[in-house]
Amino acid sequence: MSKIVILGAGISGHVAAAHLRRKLSKEHEVVVVSPNSNYQWIPSNIWVGIGRMKSEKILFPLAPLYKKKGIGFKQAKAVSFHPEGDSTEQKPYVLSEYVVGDNKGKQEKVTYDYLINATGPKLNFEATEGLIPGENKTYSVCTYTHADHAWEGLSALIEDMKKGKKAKILIGTGHAKSTCQGAAFEYILNVEEELQKHNVRDMAEITWIANEHELGDFGMDGVLMSYNDMIMKSSELVEMIFEDRGIKWIIGAGVNKIEDGIAHYETLDGDYKTESYDFAMLIPAFSGHGFKAYDKNENDITEKLFKGFMIVDADYTSKPYEEWTVQDWPETYQNPSYKNIFAPGIAFAPPHAISKPRKSKNGTDISPAPPRTGMPSGITAKLVAENIIETIKNGKTSTDHKGSLGNMGAACIASAGFGFWKGSGVSITTYPIVPDFKKYPDSHGRHLGKTFGAIGLAGHWLKLMLHYAFIYKAKMRPFWWLIPE
Amino acid sequence: MKRISPRMRFRMMNPFLQFFKFIILSVKIMVIVAGGHGGTREKVK
Numbered sequence: 001m002s003k004i005v006i007l008g009a010g011i012s013g014h015v016a017a018a019h020l021r022r023k024l025s026k027e028h029e030v031v032v033v034s035p036n037s038n039y040q041w042i043p044s045n046i047w048v049g050i051g052r053m054k055s056e057k058i059l060f061p062l063a064p065l066y067k068k069k070g071i072g073f074k075q076a077k078a079v080s081f082h083p084e085g086d087s088t089e090q091k092p093y094v095l096s097e098y099v100v101g102d103n104k105g106k107q108e109k110v111t112y113d114y115l116i117n118a119t120g121p122k123l124n125f126e127a128t129e130g131l132i133p134g135e136n137k138t139y140s141v142c143t144y145t146h147a148d149h150a151w152e153g154l155s156a157l158i159e160d161m162k163k164g165k166k167a168k169i170l171i172g173t174g175h176a177k178s179t180c181q182g183a184a185f186e187y188i189l190n191v192e193e194e195l196q197k198h199n200v201r202d203m204a205e206i207t208w209i210a211n212e213h214e215l216g217d218f219g220m221d222g223v224l225m226s227y228n229d230m231i232m233k234s235s236e237l238v239e240m241i242f243e244d245r246g247i248k249w250i251i252g253a254g255v256n257k258i259e260d261g262i263a264h265y266e267t268l269d270g271d272y273k274t275e276s277y278d279f280a281m282l283i284p285a286f287s288g289h290g291f292k293a294y295d296k297n298e299n300d301i302t303e304k305l306f307k308g309f310m311i312v313d314a315d316y317t318s319k320p321y322e323e324w325t326v327q328d329w330p331e332t333y334q335n336p337s338y339k340n341i342f343a344p345g346i347a348f349a350p351p352h353a354i355s356k357p358r359k360s361k362n363g364t365d366i367s368p369a370p371p372r373t374g375m376p377s378g379i380t381a382k383l384v385a386e387n388i389i390e391t392i393k394n395g396k397t398s399t400d401h402k403g404s405l406g407n408m409g410a411a412c413i414a415s416a417g418f419g420f421w422k423g424s425g426v427s428i429t430t431y432p433i434v435p436d437f438k439k440y441p442d443s444h445g446r447h448l449g450k451t452f453g454a455i456g457l458a459g460h461w462l463k464l465m466l467h468y469a470f471i472y473k474a475k476m477r478p479f480w481w482l483i484p485e
Numbered sequence: 486m487k488r489i490s491p492r493m494r495f496r497m498m499n500p501f502l503q504f505f506k507f508i509i510l511s512v513k514i515m516v517i518v519a520g521g522h523g524g525t526r527e528k529v530k
Contacts, residue, residue, distance in 0.1 A: 240486070329525070331524040403524075404522070409518055411517065429513070429517050456498065456503050458507035459510075484515070
């Protein structure tokens with residue numbers, strides 16, 4: 001009998017738990033430890049942030065589902081890792097602290113045979129002075145509560161604009177090393193569309209601000225793609241859309257401080273500038289959770305497990321951009337020191353960025369961190385679960401299931417406006433996610449047949465279909481496993 | 486700079502045309518995403 005503990009119940013943790021429970025007999029224990037009571041389908045936060053979808057539509061409580069499916073659930077947060085146990089506990093464990101109920105504040109040693117760290121990122125708002133969701137007129141759409149607050153702020157501003165107020169809206173990245181430009185891209189297009197629908201578009205100046213050196217970098221070093229009958233750069237696609245929507249842009253900008261209605265930023269040229277606004281949605285930097293790890297003698301072994309995020313089977317050798325290869329990226333998401341610990345999704349430490357690193361003239365790093373969206377999170381979680389399942393069933397270590405971001409495709413369906421007949425979406429697929437410049441030297445590291453873009457109503461329908469399909473899947477309704485990650 | 490022409494906009498928002506686009510996109514995305522994934526290191530040995 002084996003016990004598999006999963007830290008986190010986001011896309012990655014939930015996918016792993018679902019597959020493990022489905023394929024392992026009941027004699028094996030699957031336990032999820034998460035401080036969150038709800039599962040949330042994060043990609044639809046964009047629609048919550050413009051008031052077109054209630055947050056209740058994108059979440060559901062985890063406890064009843066897990067109880068029904070035979071998955072253990074502890075609403076607790078991980079405190080520290082003890083992969084060798086300690087003087088009183090022979091088995092490896094994670095020290096966890098309950099966050100609700102009678103046990104709130106109580107700590108428990110959650111022992112395991114296999115550990116899946118799917119804790120995702122810490123939303124590191126503190127890295128930017130004054131960037132606090134709901135304060136200084138800044139908002140976020142990173143969680144459904146943040147998105148609810150964003151809509152409250154935006155709807156109040158729309159009412160002011162209806163009364164004649166001119167407004168400045170700033171959307172993009174809130175730190176020189178932020179990632180997730182795609183979410184901000186979706187939000188700015190949806191906000192612009194909402195202002196059109198409320199007949200106040202002419203009252204607003206909308207500006208994109210990002211740490212990208214050119215539009216459409218998205219933390220993926222930009223994309224060369226097929227678009228209709230053309231081959232087009234993602235920068236040209238985004239520029240075409242922004243031009244069409246009357247959106248201004250500031251790029252190569254590392255936001256470093258927020259005051260009430262003022263964003264301070266440094267440019268790649270080394271200039272220090274400010275941009276005023278009445279409403280801002282800025283994506284923070286992501287970071288690891290700062291977990292500590294100890295061996296059985298209570299010695300600090302954090303560097304064996306963490307490098308910000310969790311260390312896995314990547315090549316972390318420091319090297320210049322020109323020497324980066326897809327082989328640097330992990331395949332099994334297994335920690336090299338402790339083979340029964342895995343970190344799929346966003347929890348693993350990437351070997352390096354995907355976009356070319358850039359510094360300002362003052363030496364400040366201003367370039368996007370690598371994005372890891374829902375689709376690769378689900379795929380990597382599933383392959384980790386499959387390796388654990390085969391290891392348990394066969395009685396010997398299996399790492400046959402592999403999934404490098406350098407050999408995996410992804411689709412980004414970015415909403416560009418909500419509405420069954422008037423909505424729009426920008427659909428972009430990339431293969432592979434991490435460009436393979438040796439395999440595809442003439443197309444910026446990607447397969448042009450599998451890397452394409454499309455704009456239109458079909459994109460909105462696709463995003464809506466994915467919303468319902470993935471919530472159906474997450475609820476583990478009949479035949480849920482037929483829906484791919 | 487490329488711009489979205491009225492003809493392009495008509496095609497982007499026409500429900501009839503976009504229905505077929507939706508089918509094509511769904512199939513293409515399914516092929517790319519569900520089409521498999523794997524490692525990279527063996528191939529360079």
